[in-house]
Amino acid sequence: MLPNSLVSKLEEIVGEKNISTDKYELLAYTITDRSYVSRIQLMGLNLKPEYMYDCVVWPQTTEQVSEIVKLANKYRVPIIPYGGGTNDMGGTVPLTGGIAVDLKRLDKIIEINERSARVHTQAGVILQILEWELNKHGLTTGHAPACMYDATIGGTLSTRSSGSLSNKYGKIPDMTLGLEVVLPTGEIVNIKPVPEGSTGPALKHLFLGAEGVFGIITSAVLRTFQLPEVRRFRSVLFKNLHNGIEAGRKIMQSGISPAAIRLSDEAETMKNHKMQGCYCVFCFEGPREIVDAEEKIVMKICQEEGAEDLGSEEGKRWWERKYYMYYSTPRSSVYPPEEGKIRFAIVPDTAASYDEIEPLYYDILNVVKKYGISVYSHFSHWYPHGTMVYPVIYFNVIDNIEEAMKIYTAVWNDIAAVILKYKTASLNHHHGVGFILGRYLDKEYGEPLFRIFKEIKKILDPNGIMNPGKLGL
Ligand SMILES: Cc1cc2nc3c(=O)[nH]c(=O)nc-3n(C[C@H](O)[C@H](O)[C@H](O)COP(=O)(O)OP(=O)(O)OC[C@H]3O[C@@H](n4cnc5c(N)ncnc54)[C@H](O)[C@@H]3O)c2cc1C
Structure with a gap:
């Protein structure tokens, strides 16, 4: 529960219509459609209050986002940036409660610059809406992930998303020219939309894929392309x-x-x-x-x-x-097929070089075989130096939550161990790590890199309020 004084101050910032502490609303935000583990855990934990948001706010300007973040620092309350809530890795699960900052009312397309082939958009714009708007001008971002009817620009940037046409247009980080970010202290920073530069490391990459742990992206400048003939x-x-x-x-x-x-x-x-x-x-x-x-x-x-x-x-x-x-099946893969039974799927997408992708794929199949689970895979998102494999692992119907959790955790552990064995394999290709794979990020980075990563977090977020428990932080 948040102190009443904090709720009143939040209300002053966003207006009374743009804040909710209604328990059903909070439940809907907590149980995201695709955060499989969160739903299983919530079921297993009988919806323990620490897994619930305390409040959701809908800011409409960058300044409001900044004020919210400053206030959360004062009260030492966690903040979780929230886009479409479509992430697969539990990125928006409120592990220690806190405020869901839903960005979907930052929904303006600020500028379409046809001459310089770029679009400036607020972070809460839904991908498909941006695409429809660009199409009117004969343009496209080229970003076409399957989540485009639900996911936001900010969430997509924060998970380094990849669309169906990525071979030609790249992943979302390749499409990003500039960013506006509210840092965990509430300061607002702007990364200029330069065509390219040689001015030290490109700092935009600190925020691309950061899943909200380094701040809140409030707007972005993306590349555009001509619609294909x-x-x-x-x-x-x-x-x-x-x-x-x-x-x-x-x-x-x-x-x-x-x-x-x-x-x-x-x-x-x-x-x-x-x-x-x-x-x-x-x-x-x-x-x-x-x-x-x-x-x-x-x-x-x-x-x-x-x-x-x-x-x-x-x-x-x-x-x-x-x-x-x-979209034709129930949105969540965790649903009771019949009363008292649990069915779910996981998707450990990973990419590796051409000399490792086949052995890696067969190793994943061997893990899955051990548990007697079905798996169907495809390879998409191709590069000159490697490709991505997308195994969809369907768990058989399981009777009880303890059994479901045991198998779920064991399969993830085994698959992560397999991926980490390979020199060129990435723990994840385009879904992010959230807290499901965040547990293994220390192994993915190794030392001293993971220690440096944690130090960066401490500098940017001294009170540890931004999306705690994600990315292994
Ligand atoms: C049906 C379906 C199909 C999918 N297909 C694809 C696909 O083809 N390709 C693909 O890449 N992914 C796909 N995904 C995964 C998912 O849609 C992506 O992870 C998506 O990029 C997340 O966007 P979102 O707006 O829903 O973000 P959310 O789920 O709300 O958030 C994702 C993470 O980013 C953080 N975050 C959100 N907004 C911001 C912000 N403005 N600033 C800072 N942090 C923020 C959150 O705290 C969270 O950690 C699919 C998911 C579904 C449900």
Whole structure:
């Protein structure tokens, strides 16, 4: 419970309509749709009060955000920045209670600068709304993650998100030119939207992926691109996964970047397409001449890897339905399939270099096999030096919360241990670490880097109020 005097002062800052201490509202904010562990833990813990927000506020200006942060420092109350609440790693779970600062009323698109190909937007703007607005000007950010109907610019920046077209347009950090951030002390800083610079380390990266532990992003300047003249699809079937990965590697190292390459493993190919082998869909977009050339080069490489051409229709269908799997089922993967039973899924997406990605993938399958769980994987987000694997692990229906928690924790521990064994594998590729994977960040960084990381946190956030317990801090 927050002191009444703090609630009154918050009300003075944001106005009485922009604050709530209603317990159902707080519960809705606490149990995010996709923070699997939080829901399981909440169920297991019978909604213990320490896992609940004490208050939610909806500021409308950067200055209000700054005032809220200053006040929270005075009262030593935790603050959790809140965007769409779509994160997968428990980033918005209030581990020690506190104030949810929901940024969604910072919802202005401040400037679209067509000549310099950039857009300045407040952090609470929903990705799809920004995209619709840019499309009216013949522009796009090129950022198309499956969460774009729910996630905000600020949340996406804070998790180093990646969209379906990342091969061509990059991840969100690649798209970010400038930032406005309210530091954990309440000071407001601006990182200029320079095209590029050589002025010491690019400090924007301190906040990109910081999941709210180093401050609150209130606005950002992002790159924009012309809407493509042509968007085209092509699908192929590889005999096995190795051929598919080899084709992807050769394509990305040939000097072209098809906007999307989505390669399914054998299990996913059988489940989704009822075929043996590994299904792969390509998306090409841009000026017609470039698309023609890219498609030709890709098909030549696929042929060399023994792939069967499946034409363009399947690819079009994938594009039209690519968000169905996320939005057509109950939003959370943690839901009781029948009374008293628990079912859930986890997605330990990771990226590694081409010499390590296959052994890493098979190691993950071996972990999963040990627990008798189903897993379907795809490879998307390709780079010249490596790729990402996205295993979706479905847990069988489990009868009780203790059993669910035990298996859940054991699988994460085993998978994290496997990933950490590889020199080029990243603990996570685009979902962030929150507190689920934050527990292993000391091992990901190693010493003395993790100690330095903690020192940076102490300097920026001397009272430790910003999103405590996340990123291993
Ligand atoms: C259906 C679905 C599909 C998804 N598909 C993808 C996908 O294709 N690609 C992908 O990358 N991810 C995907 N995700 C994961 C998720 O959507 C991302 O992590 C997203 O980037 C989070 O944005 P958000 O606005 O919901 O942030 P939140 O979940 O609200 O917050 C995420 C983290 O950032 C912090 N935060 C939020 N806003 C700010 C801010 N303004 N300043 C500082 N910190 C802040 C929070 O405290 C939290 O730690 C998907 C999730 C769902 C539910």
